Amino acid sequence: MTEQQPIMRNEQLDKQLLEQGYVVIPFLTAEEVTALVDFYYQHHPKQQDGMYATAHVPDVNFRMKMNDYIKQVFARAVEETFINHNALGGSYIAKGKGAKGTLQPHQDWNIIDEEHFRSFNIWVPLVDLNDNNGVIKVLPGSHAWLTTYRSANINGAFSNLNDLLWQKMVPLYLKKGEALFYDHRLLHASGENSSDEIRLAAVYGIIPDKSSMMYYHQADEKTVEVFASNPEFFLYGNIFEGPKGLKSLRKFAFDFPQVTATEFNRFVDPGYIPPDSLSVKPTLIQRMRALFGA
Ligand SMILES: O=C(O)CCC(=O)C(=O)O
Numbered sequence: 698m699t700e701q702q703p704i705m706r707n708e709q710l711d712k713q714l715l716e717q718g719y720v721v722i723p724f725l726t727a728e729e730v731t732a733l734v735d736f737y738y739q740h741h742p743k744q745q746d747g748m749y750a751t752a753h754v755p756d757v758n759f760r761m762k763m764n765d766y767i768k769q770v771f772a773r774a775v776e777e778t779f780i781n782h783n784a785l786g787g788s789y790i791a792k793g794k795g796a797k798g799t800l801q802p803h804q805d806w807n808i809i810d811e812e813h814f815r816s817f818n819i820w821v822p823l824v825d826l827n828d829n830n831g832v833i834k835v836l837p838g839s840h841a842w843l844t845t846y847r848s849a850n851i852n853g854a855f856s857n858l859n860d861l862l863w864q865k866m867v868p869l870y871l872k873k874g875e876a877l878f879y880d881h882r883l884l885h886a887s888g889e890n891s892s893d894e895i896r897l898a899a900v901y902g903i904i905p906d907k908s909s910m911m912y913y914h915q916a917d918e919k920t921v922e923v924f925a926s927n928p929e930f931f932l933y934g935n936i937f938e939g940p941k942g943l944k945s946l947r948k949f950a951f952d953f954p955q956v957t958a959t960e961f962n963r964f965v966d967p968g969y970i971p972p973d974s975l976s977v978k979p980t981l982i983q984r985m986r987a988l989f990g991a
Contacts, residue, residue, distance in 0.1 A: 701815060702781045702905055705878070718840030718883035721869055724774045724821055724876035733899055734823050736766050737789050744895065747797035752788030757933050763789055764932060767899050771819070774876075775901070785902030785910075785928050792831045792887065792896040799889045802836070802855060802862040805881035806847045807913045808926065814908040815840075820877045823897040826870050831890040833877055834866035840882035842964045846921050846951060847881075848913045849937045854956050855884060861958055862886070865965055902931075912940045921951045 705711040710720045725733070740763070751763035767787030775784055792798040809816045826832040845854045855862060866886060869877055879885065890896045904910065909925065916922040924943035934941065962969040 702907070704779055704782055704815070704817065704903070704905060706778060706780050714878065714880065717837045719835055719837070719877060719879035721871060722778065722876050722878060723874070724778070724819070725770070725874040727874065729770050729774070730823055730874045733767065733770050733789075734897060737763075737791075737823075737897060741791070744793060745791050746793050747795065748800055749791045749793070750788050750900075752786065752931075760788075761932065763787070767901060771821075771899070771901050775819070775903075778878075779903060781906050782903050783906050783908075785904060786932050787899060787901040790898045790900055792890045792898075794890055794893060794895075796889050798831060798896075800831075800887045801859050802834075802866065802884050802886040803853055804839075804845060804847050804855075804884055806849075807845075808881065808902070808910055808931075809904050809908040810911055810923075811844070811882070814905050816881045816905075816908070817903045818877075818879055818881065819901045819903060820879065821874065821899050821901075822871050823873050823899060824894060825872050826868075826896070827892075828868070829890070830892045830894065830896045831887045832868045832870060833885060833887050834863075834868050835877070835879065836862065836866055836884040836965075839884040839964070840880040843954075843956070845882070846913045846915070846953075848915070849939060851913070851915045851953065852955070854954060855961065857955055858958060858961050861961055863888075911946070912936075912943055914940050915953070916948055919950055919952060920948050922948045 701715060703711045705714060705720070710722065714720050751760055754760055764786045767789070768784065771787060805818065820833065822833070824830065843854060847853060862884060863886070871877060910927050912924040912926040912930070914922045914924065923946045924940040925946055926943055930936070930943065959971045962971070
């Protein structure tokens with residue numbers, strides 16, 4: 698990856714973001730939080746089940762209405778916090794009661810060329826988070842482990858390791874109005890909401906001002922195809938249906954690796970030794986070599 702332009706005005710936070718893949722910051726005022734919560738419930742009289750995102754409702758006008766309001770309320774804090782950025786769109790995310798709302802560990806899609814740029818989400822809970830309402834969890838540093846391509850038809854490189862990932866994830870007990878600002882490559886997840894209150898959040902995409910949007914697609918078992926994209930495609934289209942109507946830019950070979958448990962443990966702890974290799978006894982020759990340094 699080429700050297701990254703700062704994206705946060707605060708240099709210390711920008712450094713932390715580069716190293717850890719996320720920062721937690723004060724973001725919205727109490728009044729801004731109340732405004733977002735009121736607007737959501739005015740437009741959602743009926744309780745939503747499981748995980749619900751306004752960005753994915755079929756009614757595009759409704760989607761846009763939610764997007765416009767979130768953008769309007771976020772504008773002050775976005776301007777105060779970020780530099781060299783382009784604001785994309787916003788969505789409410791509501792996690793209702795029950796296991797259906799569990800969001801397994803994942804990385805968000807590539808939406809810019811990650812060889813040169815990073816892309817981000819500002820994720821802001823509109824209620825205080827706790828262990829019972831689907832607190833957000835992250836794997837610090839995981840954004841920098843591996844080059845991956847993530848999209849509608851590409852299997853996540855870590856998707857066979859959910860149990861292991863959950864064990865290593867760190868909960869972030871944000872208060873309402875605080876923001877988790879994270880690199881789209883960071884592994885993150887949120888568990889079940891077992892409380893009676895909807896765990897409401899708002900999420901908002903940010904890309905560097907010099908970057909252009911892309912859509913990544915698995916063309917076949919060994920090939921990634923990259924398409925030119927734009928914010929409107931994400932706001933108005935159905936992004937899960939593939940790169941419909943987008944212009945193909947290039948194709949390249951990629952073998953879509955699935956990370957193994959040992960590889961994962963080594964990412965977390967470079968000194969990790971798998972337990973089965975500890976039980977393998979050295980041969981006589983290996984012992985002699987160790988003894989005499991041969
Ligand atoms: O709302 C949540 O619990 C997590 C949202 C998330 O993972 C995402 O927007 O990628």
